[in-house]
Amino acid sequence: MASDPVDKTQFQTLAPSYLTVNQLPYSQLQGQLIASTLGDCTSLSVLNLAGSAGFHARRAIVDANAALVDVVDISAEMIRSGQSSTEKRLGIEQAKRVRWYEGSLSYPFEIPNLQQEYDVVMANWLDIVRHLKPGGKSIGARALNPKVGYLSAEKKKGKYGMMVADVEEKTEVRGKGLRCLVAALTEPERFVRTSLEDSMLMRD
The missing domain is CATH 3.40.50.150 (Vaccinia Virus protein VP39)
Incomplete structure (x- = not known):
């Protein structure tokens, strides 16, 4: 594997x-x-x-x-x-x-x-x-769309406490692309996860 x-x-x-x-x-x-x-x-x-x-x-x-x-x-x-x-x-x-x-x-x-x-x-x-x-x-809750401004880490919005950005190196596993999430905690935390592309982009 x-x-x-x-x-x-x-x-x-x-x-x-x-x-x-x-x-x-x-x-x-x-x-x-x-x-x-x-x-x-x-x-x-x-x-x-x-x-x-x-x-x-x-x-x-x-x-x-x-x-x-x-x-x-x-x-x-x-x-x-x-x-x-x-x-x-x-x-x-x-x-x-x-x-x-x-x-x-x-x-x-x-x-x-x-x-x-x-x-x-x-x-x-x-x-x-x-x-x-x-x-x-x-x-399944589809609540993170990186294409909207208030969730864009690049645009520094984070209106609802979570931002989404692509990781530097594009990777796909079983149709899931890597995304970087930035959580606005006491100290901002960044972590990478896999996600379904259609889910992240709100596509049916």
Whole structure:
């Protein structure tokens, strides 16, 4: 398998401060969209791909009453941060309804102990087809468009707390181009991720 285009070490310093990204206007808008789309998930299983610190996973438990949420993320540091935050916010017993798995989504992934199918999958990734039950629900929030001025890192806008820029070296993996995100935290943080080109440009 080819090496992963996303550098996992970037999250070692980002993980602690990333918890505050949920306070940004962009994140609050995205969170409201996700919560309203989840609806009632009582007795349902949810897969959250690229789940970072578990913001949407906790929404699935608290707002939608999901029975189980499995979070997959590339960063062990982000997972540890999410586990700690989830236990503090939900309590130890409720936090057991959220399970965490380390894995990259840049290529087709095989993760031991991950369920074969889920009622709901949250992500903009082709792999959801492999894990979504027939008749299940797929949720993906398309809220970052680098072509609009208020999200352009080059134009120094960042009106909603998140900016998008192309990385210097163009790379594509399975139709996903690398993008650099700039989060306006206490200290601005830059990190690179892969994203579906059509999703980033709001194309259907």
